[in-house]
Amino acid sequence: MASSLLNGAEYLGLMRSVSPKGLGFARSDFGGKNLNLRRLALVSPARVGVVKRAVPKCSVSASRPASQPRFIQHKKEAFWFYRFLSIVYDHIINPGHWTEDMRDDALEPADLNDRNMVVVDVGGGTGFTTLGIVKHVDAKNVTILDQSPHQLAKARQKEPLKECKIIEGDAEDLPFKTDYADRYISAGSIEYWPDPQRGIREAYRVLKLGGKACLIGPVYPTFWLSRFFADVWMLFPKEEEYIEWFEKAGFKDIQLKRIGPKWYRGVRRHGLIMGCSVTGVKPASGDSPLQLGPKAEDVSKPANPLVFLLRFLLGAMAATYYVLVPIYMWLKDLIVPKGRPI
Ligand SMILES: C[S@@+](CC[C@H](N)C(=O)[O-])C[C@H]1O[C@@H](n2cnc3c(N)ncnc32)[C@H](O)[C@@H]1O
Numbered sequence: 001m002a003s004s005l006l007n008g009a010e011y012l013g014l015m016r017s018v019s020p021k022g023l024g025f026a027r028s029d030f031g032g033k034n035l036n037l038r039r040l041a042l043v044s045p046a047r048v049g050v051v052k053r054a055v056p057k058c059s060v061s062a063s064r065p066a067s068q069p070r071f072i073q074h075k076k077e078a079f080w081f082y083r084f085l086s087i088v089y090d091h092i093i094n095p096g097h098w099t100e101d102m103r104d105d106a107l108e109p110a111d112l113n114d115r116n117m118v119v120v121d122v123g124g125g126t127g128f129t130t131l132g133i134v135k136h137v138d139a140k141n142v143t144i145l146d147q148s149p150h151q152l153a154k155a156r157q158k159e160p161l162k163e164c165k166i167i168e169g170d171a172e173d174l175p176f177k178t179d180y181a182d183r184y185i186s187a188g189s190i191e192y193w194p195d196p197q198r199g200i201r202e203a204y205r206v207l208k209l210g211g212k213a214c215l216i217g218p219v220y221p222t223f224w225l226s227r228f229f230a231d232v233w234m235l236f237p238k239e240e241e242y243i244e245w246f247e248k249a250g251f252k253d254i255q256l257k258r259i260g261p262k263w264y265r266g267v268r269r270h271g272l273i274m275g276c277s278v279t280g281v282k283p284a285s286g287d288s289p290l291q292l293g294p295k296a297e298d299v300s301k302p303a304n305p306l307v308f309l310l311r312f313l314l315g316a317m318a319a320t321y322y323v324l325v326p327i328y329m330w331l332k333d334l335i336v337p338k339g340r341p342i
Pocket of ligand 1: 079122123124126129147148186189
């Protein structure tokens with residue numbers, strides 16, 4: 001049981017990467033900058049580090065090492081996590097981690113420049129990000145998909161989303177045909193997907209030729225205590241992992257934009273639940289060139305109840321640390337004089 005408790009995703013040794021400690025940025029900067037990490041790697045390989053990859057054309061899924069437990073990075077655990085969190089999500093969770101300013105900043109690289117665009121919002125939850133999308137795109141062209149009926153029930157109550165299509169589904173197995181959408185948006189959901197590469201491959205598949213994916217997600221902390229709780233809770237990818245996943249799925253013109261709450265003053269050492277917005281363009285119609293094996297997890301399949309309960313409780317306890325971090329940073333921002341680092 002211990003191993004099934006720990007193995008959120010199995011590392012199958014398909015990808016070996018020698019990654020840097022950080023990405024060599026001179027300082028933290030959310031300031032609306034788009035970072036093309038591949039270009040950065042070309043101009044400064046010594047600082048960015050060397051990425052050695054042996055990517056097979058057909059790989060079994062689960063490309064991220066299971067070096068940490070990440071107890072809620074499982075479909076069933078995430079389902080039950082949101083059964084409870086959906087009650088307070090919009091009022092307690094979002095204000096600390098995902099403000100309207102951040103959302104609009106993160107959606108800007110998605111180029112939502114035509115009201116007639118077909119848009120899918122994957123892991124759309126209570127529709128907080130969809131509210132940002134429908135400022136630019138007609139609601140009738142937007143589909144909100146989520147595995148949690150409890151989250152979607154909140155989205156259904158929002159007046160500006162009345163005309164959106166709202167459906168239950170799995171980010172790793174989308175119920176849309178290939179070449180369907182102009183834009184794929186997913187905000188704050190990847191951290192719960194047992195196999196993030198599979199979800200990003202799906203993003204590629206459902207987009208039309210020239211369509212754009214915009215995936216907003218967490219970034220990994222560097223401070224030891226934050227790292228500990230992050231690793232117990234869920235997946236906090238490193239910036240270079242997002243780029244790798246997008247590249248392997250077949251995306252081109254991949255960009256990463258750093259985001260964060262204003263009162264953090266650019267601090268990223270505690271990680272961020274919404275820390276970056278990654279975009280990529282689909283260069284050819286059809287399916288992704290990346291082949292994957294069968295899905296590892298299905299929320300409808302029975303799970304070992306004891307394993308489930310332990311993961312759920314430990315993961316949820318670790319998550320409470322991340323309720324406290326934004327409050328701590330907010331107090332620091334109030335106390336430390338402006339212009340000084342916090
Ligand atoms: C942090 S919430 C983000 C909600 C919304 N996108 C927002 O910006 O507020 C994460 C959402 O991802 C959903 N989710 C987690 N795993 C999923 C999966 N495999 N497929 C679809 N949705 C998933 C959860 O149910 C939850 O509603």
